[in-house]
Amino acid sequence: MNSTGNTYLVIGASGKSGARVYHKLSEMGLKAKAAHRHGEVHFDWRAPETWAKSLSGIDAVYLTYYPDLAIPEAPEDIAKFCALAKIKGVKHITLLSGRGEPAAQVCEEIIKTSGLSWTIVRASWFNQNFSEGMFRDFIQVGTIALPVGDMTEPFIDVDDICDVVVASLTDEKHSGKLYEVTGPELLSFAQLADVFTRVLGRSVNFIQISQSQFINTLEHSGVEPKAIEMLAYLFTEVLDGRNEYIVNGVEQALGRPATSFESFVLKNAHLFKGEAQ
Known part of the structure; x- marks a missing residue:
């Protein structure tokens, strides 16, 4: 792919990874279009009539699916989108997928055979669930309260994901590659709390709560029902130990190690302390 002449569509450009990918492509002087429900390009997964128009004149797509590839509608939506993209002359799609989700891997196969x-x-x-996502309040109040035990996860910095995605969109050597990306260490939520305590210099604790308590909290916070359903699925099924291993996808793609959780907290300390950027 000749990246300088391409036009890139970033679906979900208001999301954690999408916003970063859109801004990085733009900073590189490349032509990127931001697509989301209220974006420069109007795109809504629940409104298929918006898809075709968004793909006009597009060479490569960064594809994120809302709320998650594990929902029942996802495979059909991804298949229809790929067929449409091919008709519209799109050359490349980079898909953001999730580890340990069989339904997401069905969508990966659809992309591979498109x-x-x-x-x-x-x-x-994502590390950023704690800095700009729904878990940020936990750090502000000093208590991470979630329906999970001592399970560990190799949390990843979304900035690393962004760098891998941008590389995949702008260099054809990444075509046909599956990069499983994780952080460099396995951490439990209690260990995350310890990192925050040490780096921020104030107490952050972890407590395990019931699934029903968690759901009630999300409902009272106004979280969308589909998002609540997905979080319940992730905490009951995906966080069962299946992902308790580290993979070096960041290094495979970029030739450098992934960012540690402590480095992430240090880099974003101003957000956790409530300071302006």
Whole structure:
């Protein structure tokens, strides 16, 4: 792919990884279009009539699916989108997928057999769920309260995901590659709390709560029902030990190690302390 002449569509450009990918492509002087429900390009997974128009004149797509590839509608949506992209002349799709989700891997297979150039970035849980996601309040109040025990996860910095995605969109050597990306260490939520305590210099604790308590908290916070359903699925099924291993996908793609959780907290300490950027 000749990246300088391409036009890139970033689906989910208001999300954690999408916003970073859109801004990085733009900073590189490349032509990127931001697609989401209220974006420069109007795109809504629940409104298929928005898909075709968004793909006009597009060479490569960064594809994120909302709320998650594990929902029942996802495979059909991904298949229809790929067919449409091919008709519209899209050359390449990079898909953001999730580790340990069989339903997400069904969607990966759809991408692989689409007839398009593809890259799959299969990611572990995001560090940024704590800095700009729904868990940020936990750090502000000093208590991480979740329905999980001592299970560990190799949390990944979304900045690393962004770098892998941008590389895949702009260099054809990443075509046909599946990069499973994780952070460099396995951490339990209690260990995460210890990292926050040490780096921020104030107490952050972890407590295990019941699934029903967690769901009630999300409902009272106004979280969308589909998002609550997905979080319940992730905490009951995906966080069962299946992902308790580290993979070096970041290093495979970029030739450098993934960012540690402590480095992430240090880099974003101003957010956790409530300071302006």
